[in-house]
Amino acid sequence: MEQSEQNTVPGPDAIPESATRPAQVQMPEPAALREPERVAATGAPIFDLQGVSIFYGSFRAVTNVSLTIYEHEITAFIGPSGCGKTTVLRTLNRMNDLVPGSHVEGNVSYRGESLYSKSVSPISVRRRIGMVFQKPNPFPKSIYDNVAYGPRINGIHNKGKLDEIVERSLRQAALWDEVKNRLKNSGLGLSGGQAQRLCIARTLAVEPDVVLMDEPASALDPIATGAIEDLMKEIKDRYTIVVVTHNMQQATRVSDRTAFYSVLVNPESDTRTGTLVEYAPTDRLFGDPQDERTKAYVTGRMG
């Protein structure tokens, strides 16, 4: 194993042996990852990942991710398919727990507390760290009940309070004016863009700290996409947003900081493992990428 490498992340062909078995070995600290601390962040660190690897059974899906996500910023995860960006996102709210056999190594901490320690309940985690999915998934209930679902399971049953929360959430999601007169209608009857905003409203209704978004606009037409992007920029000073996107223009339009992931191919077992390549403020990552792979991705492939 090449110990004498310089301060860059090992090139695409140098698969660490640890790619296919749990690693005890420390990877050299890449220079690119130290950038964010030198640039002033708008808020405090919210997530701190140190040497995080994610496994499905014995298969290492993502290896050695270390980064810090800051409050009240929009952080984008970009990269080719299979690079692990969604896997890392889902680790932040313990949604990977739903996949049998998955486990996480390394440290994932949220506001100083480790997310994966024994005393932590995934239910409490998800209440604070919400998620919006790629395909809008409104429940087969009325619009009102969709938004009220979260508050209700958290113990709020007072009609007046619920009305207030529903209106506030739908306003924040820029959907209120369109649906205020048909709150009793089924959530399934909305157009794609409206349904996605409903899902966002539903997520905001529990007043989370962080909103994770997994390609929230990829199933939508360009106008609906624009609406979602505007929404993200509007709410970012009240929340922290991490968004996975395969659309680089979207990343440049909305995000403050961008993390670029890529795939390591392990020639022996023919498996692919994702890893973090470069993480920097968006302008820097796209304007002056440090790593060859980043450069290839952001210049060679358009969207």
Added chain:
Amino acid sequence: MSTITEVDPAVPAGSTDPLKQRRPLGDRAFAILALASGLLVLVILVWIAVSTSQQASSWFSTEGLKIFTNNWNPAANDFGALAFIYGTAVTALIAVIMAVPVSVGIALLLTEVVPYRWSRPIVYVIDLLAVVPSVVWGLWGILVFAPWLNHIYAHIGSAVQGLWILGPLFGPPTSGASFFTAGIILAFMITPIVTSLSREVIATVPAIDKEGAYALGATRWEMISGAVWPHSQGGVIGAVLLGVGRAMGETIAVALVIGSSATITSHLFAPGYNMAAVIANQFGEATGVFRSALFGIGVLLFVFTIIINVLAHGVVERSARRKRGA
């Protein structure tokens, strides 16, 4: 190259034009045979209706609307069948009230709670339950289960004597053979079918809806009631109706444990009778109008179960169609 000797399998033998459209005889015959087999289903159903109604006609004409009275006394030529209709309804109701929560519980257990590896043994148990023949349930029921239940009935009966609602429902028993015993055994027998259909329905709930609920910080039960239940309501109702139909038609086990007494009573621990059971038990000795009456009860049973099954399958199909369209 010479193609004279080459045989083209698609061309009917003997035809000179290689592009001739006419289908070969064997192909047509097969298609007709397949169609005939399909039509056989409809033919049999109609034939059942017609032939049994014919046999029942003398009962219908002698008794007229009196067939719906509670007056069954073959010795006196009275053939009012209300007691049996009542018995069928009551035993089916008891069976469904007991079987549905259990079946839905097992279905949820299999789809939401238990990891895949452990689900197989559970499914085997359900299959085993389904394979036990009706007559064995009946044998065990009358020789072992009913006497054992009788003790329990006696305790409950004396405990609730004189109480409002509970007294008349659960009054003292005679032997263990009763509406309630028949209902319990029917519940065992319909559980597999209600469970398996409920499982199918629940399994079609899109994973993304479940994730949506979890992502909001829901516990497993909150996810089930918020995301799974609204999707599966229709299908589960269909499964319940199927269970009702099956309970109504189950004959032999009921014939052995229901107590064979044509009475209408609210006492569930008392012996009773139902439509399928009376036919099974009394057809052997019946002649004339008596036999015609049993046929008639069979016709009524046929009609009731057809209606329930049409409803059940209709409901299941509609919810499946709505899901595909959604």
Added chain:
Amino acid sequence: MTAVTAESQQPDLREPKGWRRTKNRIMTALMVTSFAVVLIPLAFVLFTVIAKGASAISWSFLTSSIPPSVAPPGVGGIGPAIVGTIEITAVATIMAVPLGILGAIYLNEYGGKNPLAAFIGFMSDVMTGVPSIVMGLFIFTIWTLHFGLSGFGGALALACLMLPIVIRSSYEILRLVPNSLREGSYALGATKARVTVTVVLPAAIGGIVSGALLAIARAAGETAPLLFTIGTAHTVNKNVFSGANTSLPSQIFANASSPYDGAQALGWGAALTLIAICFILMIVARLVTARFARYTH
């Protein structure tokens, strides 16, 4: 947005207290209980049948003729009933299974979106719900009244019962056969019948056989259709087409209502034999499915 930022210094990520967690636990416990509720009677039945029936089983029991009810335990056996079950179920199978497969072929290969096919499929499902006693009355009317009691009458009634079951299970399997197989055959110039018989059926054979075995297990255990169609017999009737006959379920039914110990003991022995037959059929069906599963994926 005050709720969370106030605690941003030290987020509380422990399990939500109180009712929510308890409710979740109660519900999970209820689901597990429902399985126990089903497991217990099943175990109870099987245990009783084995305990009471095992002592009766012997070679002579399985081959001797059926004794009168008053005979003491240990006398006679259920030989005619076993033979009867095998004969009658076999004849029913020969009638119902090919017709059922053909019906499923019609629905899946020929019928398509045709309203008639949809109707037939629907009514076939409805037919699975027709009570078996009604089938018995039906065959009594159209066959037994004209031709007398016979094993064949019983077989007809069982066949009516099996037909929709075989249609449904065969249809589900045929649906799973990928279209690419059919297209490959058509592309070689085969007719529809040839495609179906030489490509589709072999691909589906595992599932079809498994479904048929389950239908046979069901038929072997049925009593009601045989009640009025086969009569009773105490000795083996090798001619399934004429003369009264008996079967395991019929015999058990008769003995269950008898007050005599001998008859009851016979009943338990017969019940154990019948359950064993049904279980074996079910296990073979599972093995066939497992063995052929890879061909339908």
